Amino acid sequence: MQGKIVLITGATSGIGKETAKGLAMLGATVVITTRDVQRGEQTRQELIEATKNTNIDVLFCNLSSFSSIRDCCREFLKKYPALHVLINNAGIVDYHRRESKDGIENTFAVNYLAPFLMTNRLLDALKKSAPARIINLTSGLHSGTIHFNDLEFKHGYSGMKVYGHSKLASILFTRLLAEKIKGTNITVNCVNPGMSATNLGRDAGWFSAKFFKLLGKEPSIAAQTPIYLASLPEVETITGEYFEKKSVKQTKTETYDMDAAKKLWEISKKYVGL
Numbered sequence: 235m236q237g238k239i240v241l242i243t244g245a246t247s248g249i250g251k252e253t254a255k256g257l258a259m260l261g262a263t264v265v266i267t268t269r270d271v272q273r274g275e276q277t278r279q280e281l282i283e284a285t286k287n288t289n290i291d292v293l294f295c296n297l298s299s300f301s302s303i304r305d306c307c308r309e310f311l312k313k314y315p316a317l318h319v320l321i322n323n324a325g326i327v328d329y330h331r332r333e334s335k336d337g338i339e340n341t342f343a344v345n346y347l348a349p350f351l352m353t354n355r356l357l358d359a360l361k362k363s364a365p366a367r368i369i370n371l372t373s374g375l376h377s378g379t380i381h382f383n384d385l386e387f388k389h390g391y392s393g394m395k396v397y398g399h400s401k402l403a404s405i406l407f408t409r410l411l412a413e414k415i416k417g418t419n420i421t422v423n424c425v426n427p428g429m430s431a432t433n434l435g436r437d438a439g440w441f442s443a444k445f446f447k448l449l450g451k452e453p454s455i456a457a458q459t460p461i462y463l464a465s466l467p468e469v470e471t472i473t474g475e476y477f478e479k480k481s482v483k484q485t486k487t488e489t490y491d492m493d494a495a496k497k498l499w500e501i502s503k504k505y506v507g508l
């Protein structure tokens with residue numbers, strides 16, 4: 235990964251932090267995003283100490299805010315001449331219905347609309363830097379169908395249902411984006427890292443918080459597939475797929491519904507103002 239520039243969202247904790255560490259160990263320039271400047275700087279120092287790679291940078295980005303995402307992309311493009319790997323890693327589960335800075339249900343905003351916006355803003359940079367790769371973190375808990383009549387779960391909100399819905403949206407986004415960027419030498423895949431002992435359950439009630447911590451695997455193990463997808467030559471031409479444990483896996487029928495993917499794409503463009 236010497237000479238490669240990688241951008242990872244939400245790398246102050248869990249799988250993102252371990253992915254950043256793994257790629258920094260391989261020699262990449264790693265740019266992480268944070269919503270807390272102090273935590274970001276602390277993470278940067280920890281990563282430098284652990285990897286002896288000093289090419290680690292941190293950019294502020296609150297993924298609950300479209301303007302913050304736009305500012306972050308602008309700053310990245312100003313500072314860096316290329317982008318070889320974009321990892322949309324940050325994610326949340328929230329048992330309480332909250333709204334983002336833009337007034338949108340927050341799990342949908344952070345887990346799905348934020349990667350949608352960030353990827354689209356950085357697509358030209360990825361094209362210019364090709365071969366390039368995009369990796370979206372999804373989950374084995376993706377579920378249901380896209381809730382077109384109530385994308386923000388104004389009715390019947392449940393933390394896990396909304397999480398599963400956002401992760402289904404992320405798979406559909408991955409598959410359609412792969413079609414849209416065919417021929418650009420950019421690949422886009424999604425990853426289910428598997429249950430891992432991270433901070434993900436923090437806002438999901440005490441039971442879930444304990445559940446993740448007690449039963450999940452080490453984040454460094456969960457990070458292996460994102461690292462693999464970001465760096466290995468053998469996956470350089472695979473695109474539009476869902477990966478688990480470094481292998482392509484078939485997923486539920488709903489994740490191949492390209493009509494739903496196209497409809498969601500158009501709605502998402504309006505949401506983020508593209």
Ligand SMILES: NC(=O)c1ccc[n+]([C@@H]2O[C@H](COP(=O)([O-])OP(=O)(O)OC[C@H]3O[C@@H](n4cnc5c(N)ncnc54)[C@H](OP(=O)(O)O)[C@@H]3O)[C@@H](O)[C@H]2O)c1
Pocket residue numbers: 243244245246247248249250268269270273295296297298322323324325326344371372373374426427428429430431432433434435446450
């Ligand atoms: N852990 C699992 O069992 C599991 C299973 C399947 C999929 N995943 C997926 O893996 C990805 C990583 O999750 P994780 O388990 O490593 O969780 P985590 O430890 O909670 O890390 C999530 C990261 O996202 C950041 N983040 C959350 N909301 C943000 C916002 N509004 N703006 C900016 N950054 C924000 C967090 O920042 P702070 O440090 O500031 O909180 C943190 O760095 C997620 O997409 C998750 O859905 C996890």
